[in-house]
Amino acid sequence: MPELPEVEVGRRALEEHCVGKRIVKCTVAEDSKVIDGVSPSDLEAALRGKTIVAALRKGKNLWLRLDSPPFPTFQFGMAGAIYIKGIETSKYRRSSISPSEEWPSKYSKVHVELDDGLEFSFTDKRRFAKVRLVQDPESVPPISELGPDALTEPMEVNNFINALSKKKTAIKSLLLDQSFISGIGNWIADEVLYQARIHPMEIASNLSKESSSVLHKCIKEVIKKAVEVGADSSQFPEDWIFHSREKKPGKAFVDGKNIDFITAGGRTTAYVPELQTLTVAGSSKAAQSKSHKGKASKDDSNSEDEKEAKKKSNKGKGFKTKPNKSDDDVSDDVALEEPVAKKRQGKSKSQPTAQVKKKARE
Helix, strand or coil, rough: CCCCCHHHHHHHHHHHCCCCCCEEEEECCCCCEEECCHHHHHHHHHHHCCCEEEEEEEEEEEEECCCCEEEEEEEEECCCCECCCCCCCCCCCCCCCCCCCCCCCCEEEEEEEEECCEEEEEEEEEEECCCEEEECCHHHHHHCCCCCCCCCCCCHHHHHHHHHHCCCCCCCHHCCCCCCCEECCCCHHHHHHHCCCCCCCEEECCHHHHHHHHHHHHHHHHHHHHHHHCCCCHHCCCCCCHHCCCCCCCEEEEECCCCCEEEEECCEEEEEECCCCCHHHHHHHHHHHHCCCCCCCCCCCHHHHHHHHHHHCCCCCCCCCCCCHHHHHHHHHHHCCCCCCCCCCCCCCCCCCCCCCCCCCC
């Protein structure tokens, strides 16, 4: 699932290549699951003729500021991605579209042509993304409900320590809570907790000031590095747990140490028992989660799309998703759906733009 670094890469590409240019043509897919609260024809009309003033992001949400409202917003879901014709942008492997594929891709949801001939597209293979049209993105959900952005609005260390001291929930669940800090998803949470040597089921309020300070530092360093390399995981440091977190139990190691897997925050979680130990206070909570038998936590704000994908994948098959597979891989279990036609035979009836009233879940 794209997290802050992957979305930031798309934002920077739009900022570099598209800001200041006028939209001359826009084609929107007839896909009401992705195109949310606005008809394709209304979205096309709202963008056509407008100049892109800025490309903005908070957490895992991206939006374009045009020379006048309303503005399009993009919630990336499982596999949303920004592509610019002739320019390499996305390195996220589950979003990746082959350079040899048709343009725009058959998975395109919004395709835009600019006045200088440049084209860009928002694609989604899995159809869990959301594209909306709103007057003020920052004043309505999901963006209005997000906590400070982990990259651009990092908490001051003392504020971070104080905030953790008041939270009686497992630290992994808290990091996934987009209303606490926005932009951290499953792989980043696992990575920063490994780097900070903190057990994912440790109760946040039990962390020492020193451990909280180290975690604060690791969040900044991991996100900074991932963004610096364009979210290209092949360039992540070799000693990151990231490279082995999707391997099977018993075959996953980092720096020669065994990686174990539990469910924390409703998500498959990779950690190193030898280095990430629980305090006595956190042990009872971890026992409920061992071997993937725990139920999904209500604190997990990122797992709803994956639950829906699992239901679709398993419907009528009579089996459950294998627990030793990372939740990040759940999309691999879902057959690629046939894309909804991008071009319509006729104009669709206009629908009023609806404000989104949902919690930030991506």
